[in-house]
Amino acid sequence: MAHDREARITPSTTADVVEAVGPRLRALRGRRDVTLAALAAETGISVSTLSRLESGQRKPTLELLLPLARAYQVPLDDLVGAPPTGDPRVHLKPERHGDRIVVPLTRRTGGVRSFKQLIPPGPANTDRTLRTHEGYEWLYVLSGRLRLLLGDRDLDLGPGEVVEFDTHTPHWVGNTTDEVTEVLCLYGPQGERAHVRSRPVPRTAER
Structure with missing residues (x-):
């Protein structure tokens, strides 16, 4: 074949x-x-x-x-005019959600889905209304800085930093800098979580 x-x-x-x-x-x-x-x-x-x-x-x-x-x-x-890369049958189509550009990275309709988000610069007085919804979210900052208001916490995340949270917790995700922020997002609509293993589990020695 x-x-x-x-x-x-x-x-x-x-x-x-x-x-x-x-x-x-x-x-x-x-x-x-x-x-x-x-x-x-x-x-x-x-x-x-x-x-x-x-x-x-x-x-x-x-x-x-x-x-x-x-x-x-x-x-x-x-x-x-970019040259084709990878499987030519796969075409990622960016979508605009409000002021943000979202690139779906998976085609599945259920379970954990992945996206790349481009969050444009936002003014300091932008709407920061905290919202809740079903699901669980995992965010990895690729470039720029990400502002996350999560409950009573205010987090400023930079490249290489990761955050995960239950989206039932009131939250706001945005960008208050003067540069575009790129974020990799895993989202489980039913609360599914990513399972991270930091190191292999050692095998029990055989007797």
């Missing part, structure tokens, strides 16, 4: 992909005959940010590329 070969992206290939995004965006806007001002009005991205993105002075992020893909009505993969 033939096996699929996984395509590998080398650092140089990744850099080439990122570097090519700006010229591709500029060419696409030229073909659509759209001004920076009109594109800014449609996407909510400032003219200066769009200009820096097209010139390569601003790093393309999912937060910026998603509204551009919608405005141009093209798939995100076409906008980036």
